[in-house]
Amino acid sequence: MNAVRKEPSRFMMGIAQIGACGIFLLQILRAIPASLRHIGETARQVWFVGAMSLVIIMTCGLFVGMVLGLQLYYVLSIFGGTAALGTVVSLSLYRELGPVVTALLFAGRAGTSITAEIGLMRATDQLDAMEMMAVDPLAFVVAPRFIAGIIAMPILACVFNVMGIFGAHLVGVSWLGLDNGTFWSNMTSSVDVWKDVINGLWKSLAFGVVCALIATFQGYTTAPTSEGVAYATTRTVVFSSIATLAIDFVMTAFLM
């Protein structure tokens, strides 16, 4: 038969990747009960992707809060509303910046390391060796990292928010002379726990699922070469960032 086989378009390959990622998610969910046997490994991964990310999350949270404090103080002073600085900063952080920036940082720091680690295990036949020892790599390697990502993300987002508010307080109150009581009282009276804080946590939970899924999927399906692992880590950052921002828009529309 001389029929010419058409190469699938990039669009179709992208759709196929999303489908494969969905199937991979189902496989992880099915492997989670078996992964509970490896609870120590899950705890180790929570430490690795969560606790080890604290420095970058706290530092970035502090500086984002300081920048917000400066910018918003300037803008609010035009309208004579600098007293609302605490309110605006905290709402920005709780509702948007906290979950989103944390997810972007998580993808860059923990997501890439998850992808590289699993990818290297693929390239060096470690995953095949587990299969040959009748140990399911999805339960032993992938599920603990997936669960760790979901657990770590909301906690990291909370830490980011706290550091952001501290940074804004540092600039607004300690540096620019805003009244300390005004800063805190306006904030506490305007922020609603369910509408603002919990909705932000829902977002970070969703980002945790997506970022951990993308990182593990890219690592697990990487080409077993050094170039393959390099591409996979890059794809983790790119796809996680796009997915985070896209999901943020959708969730914001529904949670407003």
Next chain:
Amino acid sequence: MIDKSLPGQEGKSAGDPLIRITGLSTVLNGKTIFDNISLTIPRGKITAVMGPSGTGKTTLMRHITGQLAPDAGEIVVDGASVTKLDRAALFELRERIGYLFQNSALLTDFTVFENVAFPLRQHLKLPEELVRDIVLTKLQAVGLRGAAELMPSELSGGMVRRVALARAIVRDPMLIIYDEPFVGLDPVALNQILKVIRLLNETLGVTSILVAHELAAVRRAADQIYLIAGGKIVAQGGPEELARGDTPWTKQFFSGEADGPVPFQYPAPDYATQLGLAGNKP
């Protein structure tokens, strides 16, 4: 002794071969790896699979362990048709197979001890003292008891292979597949590993498949040899019989000559044409 039944198992006796492969055909990336080959691996014997590089020896092992499905043919291991097993049954079968990977495939985040203990800890609820004793016994057999607390990155290539061997034999499986076990071993280590392979076979009746190129070592260990080339089994028999080299295949392969039916060159266009020298006569 057969201790477990697997779905698809048929009646079997001690005289039955452990592995029966019938009409196996495999095409990978457009290249025919196996063209309707059939072979049997007897129980309690050491069978060597030899052949030129890239001829599909590791692929054959991947078929036997269900890591790769063939395009056609049947593979029966201990009465179970590997291609028909579901994942759970396949894992059950693999629990009784020890596999030494060509590149060792040690878990790089685990110490030597943890690597060897891994299959025990995953599948058996043994007291930690017993795990320790078993692991140290296996490490002693490969001469690395003193390296138990080292990381794989701290070992030489030959030591890594010996750790992988200890891991492959730690559960005393019914079948052990050694994929290139002698690569990187010094003569002393090679001799000791040969002894371990023979000892497992003689004392525990373990069936072994040895994929190797070292003819001298294979002659000392193997009970029978299959020589694979060009997608076919081109020779089979005892080590001495094959080493005598009555066929062009065995003659060339075992004497290491470049000319003969076993190609040294990977298929390529004409050399002179590729260099642009065709037709340029001085």
